[in-house]
Amino acid sequence: MPALPDWFRPVAEYMLREGLPETLRLAAIAVTASATAGVLLGTLMTITFRPLQWLIRLYIEVWRGLPILVMVLFIYWLPNYHVGPLHIQTEAYKSAAIALSLWGSAQVAEATRGAVQSIPKEQHEAAAALGFGWVGRLAFVILPQALRRLLPPMVGLLVNIIQNTTIAFVIGVNEFLQAGNRQFENLTYETGDGHPFMIFGFVLLIFFVISFPLTRLAAFLERRLI
Amino acid sequence: MAALWGGHSCFISPMRILASFEWSFIWDNRDQLWGGFKNTIKTAAIGVAGSFLIGLVLGAVRAHRIPVLNQLAWIYVEAIRNTPILVQIFLLYYGTPELGIHFETFTVAWLAITIWGGAFNTENFRAGFEAVPPRLREAGYALGFTGFRTFLYVTLPIGGRIALPSSINTYISVLKNTSLMLVIGYPELTSVASNIQAITFRTFEMFSVLAAVYLAIVWTLSALIRLLERRLALPEAL
Numbered sequence: 001m002p003a004l005p006d007w008f009r010p011v012a013e014y015m016l017r018e019g020l021p022e023t024l025r026l027a028a029i030a031v032t033a034s035a036t037a038g039v040l041l042g043t044l045m046t047i048t049f050r051p052l053q054w055l056i057r058l059y060i061e062v063w064r065g066l067p068i069l070v071m072v073l074f075i076y077w078l079p080n081y082h083v084g085p086l087h088i089q090t091e092a093y094k095s096a097a098i099a100l101s102l103w104g105s106a107q108v109a110e111a112t113r114g115a116v117q118s119i120p121k122e123q124h125e126a127a128a129a130l131g132f133g134w135v136g137r138l139a140f141v142i143l144p145q146a147l148r149r150l151l152p153p154m155v156g157l158l159v160n161i162i163q164n165t166t167i168a169f170v171i172g173v174n175e176f177l178q179a180g181n182r183q184f185e186n187l188t189y190e191t192g193d194g195h196p197f198m199i200f201g202f203v204l205l206i207f208f209v210i211s212f213p214l215t216r217l218a219a220f221l222e223r224r225l226i
Numbered sequence: 227m228a229a230l231w232g233g234h235s236c237f238i239s240p241m242r243i244l245a246s247f248e249w250s251f252i253w254d255n256r257d258q259l260w261g262g263f264k265n266t267i268k269t270a271a272i273g274v275a276g277s278f279l280i281g282l283v284l285g286a287v288r289a290h291r292i293p294v295l296n297q298l299a300w301i302y303v304e305a306i307r308n309t310p311i312l313v314q315i316f317l318l319y320y321g322t323p324e325l326g327i328h329f330e331t332f333t334v335a336w337l338a339i340t341i342w343g344g345a346f347n348t349e350n351f352r353a354g355f356e357a358v359p360p361r362l363r364e365a366g367y368a369l370g371f372t373g374f375r376t377f378l379y380v381t382l383p384i385g386g387r388i389a390l391p392s393s394i395n396t397y398i399s400v401l402k403n404t405s406l407m408l409v410i411g412y413p414e415l416t417s418v419a420s421n422i423q424a425i426t427f428r429t430f431e432m433f434s435v436l437a438a439v440y441l442a443i444v445w446t447l448s449a450l451i452r453l454l455e456r457r458l459a460l461p462e463a464l
Contacts, residue, residue, distance in 0.1 A: 062437075065444040067405040070436050073420055077429040163310035170409060177313055184320070196320035204309045204317060211308035 007195065011183040012202060019179025020206070026093070026175060027162045030100035034161070035154065037101065038108020039147075043138060045113045056109065063106035069167050071099040076171045096168035104161055111153045115146040148225055155218035159211045166207075177203055251431045255422055259435060262418030265332075266439075269414060270401040272336040277343025277400055281393060282386075284344070285351025286377060289385070299348060306345035312406055314338055319410045331412040335404065343400040347393050354389025355381050387458045391451045398447050402440065415439060 045056045063071070076095035119142050127141040166177045174182070180203045188194035252259070284299040306314070315338045322329060329337070358381050366376035408417035419432040 061445065061448075062441065065441045065448075066437060067402040067416065067440060069405045069408065070416055070433070070440065073416070073423075074429070074433045074436075077423060077433070159308070166310040166312040167406070169312065177310070177316065181316070194320075195324070197317070197322075197324040200313060200317040200321050204313050207309045207313060208305065212304065215304075215308055 019176035023175040033101035034104025037105035041109035042112025092171040152222040262415040266414040273339035276340030280344030281347025284348040288352040289355035350392040355385035
């Protein structure tokens with residue numbers, strides 16, 4: 001195996017120290033927010049009350065229908081409209097987190113609706129016969145079973161969100177791809193050779209190392225739990 | 227919560243947005259936006275056709291476990307599905323000149339989404355073909371069909387039907403991913419709108435154009451999926 005060139009070590013260190021934590025933090029925020037909002041909306045959608053169902057359906061279809069990049073840009077553009085760009089760094093990070101959470105919550109809501117409706121009606125009736133109210137039925141009987149079925153798609157969502165955090169690159173968040181790109185530009189400026197193939201190949205490799213075990217886990221859970 | 231998000235908040239009143247909304251602004255930029263729309267459709271059309279072909283061929287390879295090709299297809303699918311498409315675009319656009327290959331932005335645009343969509347479509351078609359019961363293939367062999375003809379006349383029509391809805395979902399993603407070509411400066415709809423926004427700050431006008439176009443296409447295709455699921459449903463359970 002050929003030895004790594006001298007320039008590589010500081011570049012990789014910068015990317016792993018500065019970029020990767022930002023990527024993981026963004027993904028953690030987005031996944032937490034999507035799971036919370038998504039499970040709530042998906043459960044609410046199983047109530048037979050048409051206006052509410054339509055509203056949530058609209059929410060899901062809009063955020064799933066738009067490219068995430070368009071949502072990121074729009075939310076990032078918003079403050080420019082009246083307030084002016086304050087705290088660019090915070091704003092960009094915040095915009096990306098909100099856009100990813102909106103997209104993710106729509107995915108989770110749809111999956112939750114499916115999972116809750118896949119629980120047989122008899123479970124509802126049995127719980128009602130035991131004297132549970134609507135909240136008790138959901139909280140102690142339906143949701144524990146539904147959440148189990150929701151676990152594989154949740155892991156899939158985590159993989160998707162980790163990969164989609166790279167879109168925050170566009171508005172200047174210093175996530176992993178951005179960190180790599182900055183190093184690429186630095187090297188090009190200082191030495192004339194940016195080594196793009198190796199730097200972006202390294203970005204690709206790290207994302208693969210993170211995602212591959214998770215997709216295996218999702219496939220495993222799907223076989224085991226259903 | 228406010229502290230977590232950086233302290234300040236902005237409130238944008240809907241009335242102020244409506245009052246300052248100018249439809250004429252969209253009309254004034256119609257040529258640029260129309261050009262961007264055409265580029266988006268052109269790129270997406272190539273991407274859809276390409277990922278259909280890749281998915282069909284590699285899906286068949288995976289489902290029939292053709293040695294060597296099956297393993298290569300598996301590596302391709304896992305490598306693409308487990309890495310962000312934006313990084314793939316960067317590698318194609320900035321990385322390939324180092325290997326002596328120079329792509330135009332348009333080439334990178336359609337190539338990137340074709341490679342990406344092909345990987346996802348391979349899995350769709352593989353699942354579709356594998357859902358065809360072995361006894362139907364055996365019936366094909368019993369009628370004297372060769373392996374290829376059995377695929378063409380038995381596995382493909384039935385498995386393709388099963389794979390169609392999920393493959394249309396992949397085409398929807400392929401279309402949405404054309405927006406990422408903003409990063410390499412290919413003038414498709416999102417990057418045209420984003421450029422106009424950067425100069426003029428007409429955020430709501432530009433966003434409403436993007437939202438209307440993408441949602442119109444995506445929702446039409448989703449409706450098509452539901453229609454096909456009803457129309458092409460197999461007459462009886464296999």
